[in-house]
């Protein structure tokens with residue numbers, strides 16, 4: 001099936017075909033590293049991670065470039081507040097960002113270019129724009145002239161005339177007085193004393209925010225590439241400006257497909273550092289498995305808003321994230337199921353029994369869901385189907401004389417592998433995952449693992465002595481405290497509901 005993505009440029013669902021057959025070149029705007037990543041960042045990068053994984057799984061060779069903005073006003077401001085050098089601060093938060101993304105199982109991009117390592121490319125691009133009459137120098141700054149680029153506004157579907165008092169208000173003080181049009185934007189900014197600066201034909205300064213992405217994506221992926229992604233807030237002005245700068249310089253379309261992910265919302269507002277309504281990924285990882293945050297991202301279509309709830313204690317402190325905790329329970333179920341399948345004894349396997357065709361179709365259904373504009377909720381529905389069918393097999397194997405088809409087991413294992421490669425789910429060692437989750441959650445419920453294990457042993461003895469009433473009583477007692485027992489051929493395991 002052909003891959004389809006919603007293209008912001010045409011505002012339509014389009015069949016995606018890379019320019020060079022078999023190869024896909026992708027650029028995604030990375031973070032400005034002046035603080036820890038919040039859940040909104042995690043959402044964006046998990047979405048592109050699923051996209052990259054899926055394109056690779058479809059047999060395409062993907063070159064994935066995601067930049068790091070390591071110099072910018074916010075970095076300079078934060079560094080001066082903390083009495084740290086801007087570059088040291090950026091390096092510290094770059095490492096933290098990479099670590100957080102690793103914890104939500106994102107594959108590292110093939111290249112992670114930094115602005116401070118691309119000054120020659122940035123300056124050369126600005127010079128090229130000046131030479132073409134698409135940019136002008138003004139008192140140490142350089143601005144892009146939006147009126148010199150007739151296509152300006154094609155991504156965000158706006159017209160330059162409507163931007164008269166839109167983008168940056170009326171022509172007023174400071175930088176605005178140097179501009180020919182209010183929508184013109186800085187390509188180069190003269191530096192203030194004490195700020196990091198680089199030499200340029202316009203004097204010492206540093207790049208404006210937008211130009212860096214044009215310079216870095218064209219340097220690493222060529223003047224035209226396949227797919228450009230980022231958050232919905234980047235459509236205007238960041239990506240509009242990227243298109244203007246790049247296409248005014250080269251005369252070629254920068255990217256053919258522009259993909260944008262929705263926000264995490266808090267009370268119907270975008271989660272953002274500047275609004276102060278954010279939770280860092282690290283805050284969240286203290287309460288739930290990072291993989292549960294990944295799962296949470298998958299529960300909603302990438303273009304739709306994802307609204308986050310949390311619970312608050314008596315003193316107003318955050319006590320939990322119910323939706324993400326629910327995702328952790330689903331992962332617990334996934335890993336428990338994987339473990340049940342792995343422990344089916346060889347004597348319970350029938351090599352000649354037939355396989356239901358539906359089992360073999362699971363990986364293809366997963367792929368088809370992602371082909372359809374990366375429909376992750378449908379992919380999770382396929383996952384739920386897989387788990388149900390896998391548990392049916394494990395139940396069958398645990399019955400007296402029960403035997404499962406070798407072909408069915410092979411199909412289920414292939415589907416679990418597809419979950420890992422396509423969605424990045426279930427990649428951990430089941431035992432390690434379950435042990436971590438159980439001990440943390442048992443602690444939160446005021447139960448100890450030893451008590452649960454002791455009751456399981458007591459129930460086992462009761463059953464052996466044919467005291468089934470006592471055995472059932474123990475099961476019910478545990479269930480009331482939120483512990484479900486699962487019997488298998490290999491013994492009894494438990495999970496927290």
Ligand SMILES: [Zn+2]
Pocket residue numbers: 028029030213238
């Ligand atoms: Zn960018």
